[in-house]
Amino acid sequence: MVGRAAGPLRAGGSPLIRERRAMHEMSVAHGLLSILQAQAKAHGIARISRVRVKVGRLRGLDARQLRLAFEALAEDSLAAEAELDVEEIVAQARCRACGAVWRAADYRFDCPECALSDSEILAGRELYIESFDGERPDSG
Numbered sequence: 001m002v003g004r005a006a007g008p009l010r011a012g013g014s015p016l017i018r019e020r021r022a023m024h025e026m027s028v029a030h031g032l033l034s035i036l037q038a039q040a041k042a043h044g045i046a047r048i049s050r051v052r053v054k055v056g057r058l059r060g061l062d063a064r065q066l067r068l069a070f071e072a073l074a075e076d077s078l079a080a081e082a083e084l085d086v087e088e089i090v091a092q093a094r095c096r097a098c099g100a101v102w103r104a105a106d107y108r109f110d111c112p113e114c115a116l117s118d119s120e121i122l123a124g125r126e127l128y129i130e131s132f133d134g135e136r137p138d139s140g
C-alpha cells in the first residue's frame with residue numbers, strides 16, 4: 001500500500017536511526033491519509049472525526065509514532081481533528097507440518113510442538129483502515 005523504503009543504509013548514530021524509524025511511520029501515515037481523502041471524497045464527507053486502523057506487529061510500526069505522524073500530516077486536511085485509533089494485532093503462526101498454532105509475540109517462527117520451521121504467518125502483517133467516522137457538509 002505504501003512505498004518501500006530505499007535499500008539498506010548504514011548509519012552509526014542512533015539519532016539517525018530514530019529519524020529513519022519515524023520516517024517509516026510518516027510514510028505509512030501519508031498512505032493512510034491519501035486513502036482517507038479519496039474515500040471521504042467518494043462518500044461526500046467533509047470532515048473526518050475518527051479513524052480506526054489495524055496494524056500487525058510484524059509491520060514494525062510504533063503506534064504512538066504513527067499517531068504523531070498522522071496528526072502532523074493531517075493538519076489543514078479534512079482529517080485535521082481526527083483521532084487515530086491504532087489497534088495492534090499480535091503475530092500468529094501455524095506449523096505446516098503438524099498444524100500447531102501459536103502466538104509469535106517474540107518473533108519465533110519455529111514450531112513449539114515439533115520444532116520444524118515450516119510455518120505460515122496467520123496474523124501480524126495487517127495494515128489497513130478498518131473504518132472511519134465522518135460528517136457530510138450539510139446534514140441539516
Ligand SMILES: [Zn+2]
Pocket residue numbers: 095096097098099100111112113114115116
Ligand atoms: Zn509443528
